[in-house]
Amino acid sequence: MENIPSIKPTESELEILQILWQLGKATVRQVNNELSKMKEVGYTTTLKLLQIMHEKHIVSRTEEGRYHLYQAEIGEEQTQQLLLGKFVDATFRGSAMKLVMQALGNQEVSLDELDEIKKLIAEKEKNLNL
Amino acid sequence: MENIPSIKPTESELEILQILWQLGKATVRQVNNELSKMKEVGYTTTLKLLQIMHEKHIVSRTEEGRYHLYQAEIGEEQTQQLLLGKFVDATFRGSAMKLVMQALGNQEVSLDELDEIKKLIAEKEKNLNL
DNA sequence: TTTTGTTTACGAATGATTTCGTAGCAAATG
DNA sequence: CATTTGCTACGAAATCATTCGTAAACAAAA
Structure with missing residues (x-):
């Protein structure tokens, strides 16, 4: 959770980050359950997203027996700060x-x-x- | 400039809208010149974008002799409002x-x-x- | 032991956005 | 008049994000 985020998470990634920021560590299943409260989404879709985010070092993961626990690697406030800056520039001309x-x-x-x-x-x- | 925007302009579209909001009416050339101050962009890319935006009724256009004058069809504040709402939801959980x-x-x-x-x-x- | 269920991995389809090459005109230039 | 320049139109490639089907591994249940 130390890296200063420099790349913008995509919209779907941000949805997942919100969940991880709230849950701390979570399995794919848990994330998918939360996500399902908001919208239709297949399990493997969530899995794939988490895998991609892992590749990008947006989330870390630890093996816990048979399954993986995912955790946000970028901080909530830092990410908000980054997105806010870009948003202010793009939408309010700075x-x-x-x-x-x-x-x-x-x-x-x-x-x-x-x-x-x-x-x-x-x-x-x-x-x-x- | 009356329609309440309900669809989110894409990032590129928003860049162009910013320019149109500042210039009022503008030719493709003018828009492209402004855009070029910020980033490399081909003339036909800008043209295509404006054509797409026209199809979507995000901009209107009038024929002025040989060229077209484009103008934002959605208001700056209304659009900011729309984007702000979505941004608050996505990034700050509302x-x-x-x-x-x-x-x-x-x-x-x-x-x-x-x-x-x-x-x-x-x-x-x-x-x-x- | 066999079946069923749950997991990860991965490739590929889909869809949206962005970029650009080419063509067809019309006006300006030589 | 021929050529060059500058415009619009349009299709298609390239890129990026999202979604999902299928397979393989393995555990739990029957």
Whole structure:
């Protein structure tokens, strides 16, 4: 879980990563079960995806008796950071500000969450004033 | 420019949309010139992409003498909104809050921009308190 | 022991996206 | 007028991502 991710996981890979980030280690079966809650997907499809991700060093795996346990090799926050950067560039021409405004304006955010954001902003302002 | 976009433009299509949103109407040549500033790309590649986008009604075109003028048919903000929603779901499991925190924490945002965000938050709080 | 079920491995089909070569015109140039 | 230049149209190759069928290994169940 140390490597700084530099390659973008594909959409399907990201779905699997989300599951692995939540489960920690998991078998193909487990991943496939989770995936099946969201969409139709064959077992060997999930298997193949995990194998490809293993080749790419996106996940590691350990043999546990007869089956394999897979685990995310790239961190959740690091990956989010990477994807966020690319997304801001591609969609908001690099303006994180615009993205934040749109997210606050139109996505669901609660009062408590707004408070948290205010705190973070206060922090940032302190740092910028140094 | 009225249709609410429901289909996701591909990455290449989004690059072209960014250019069209900035230029308004543009010829293939103009789009290709802009694109060339960012990456190697053949003229006919750009042309083909614009033709495909035209088929999909992502762009409209008008004949202007010998050439065609292309124009975005889907709005910038609407498209950003659509993509943002999908991105939040795929990358932050639906939590716009997490996305905002990460964006504020790690992307470049200036003091003035932070002020703007504070204003927006104040607005939001007012609305939530009704 | 035989059958059934669960696993991994792997090749190949499918499908979507991107890239580009070629052709056909029309306008500009010599 | 002949040639060159610049445009659109279009098919097809190349690339990438996803899906799945089949086989082989092996354990568990009958």
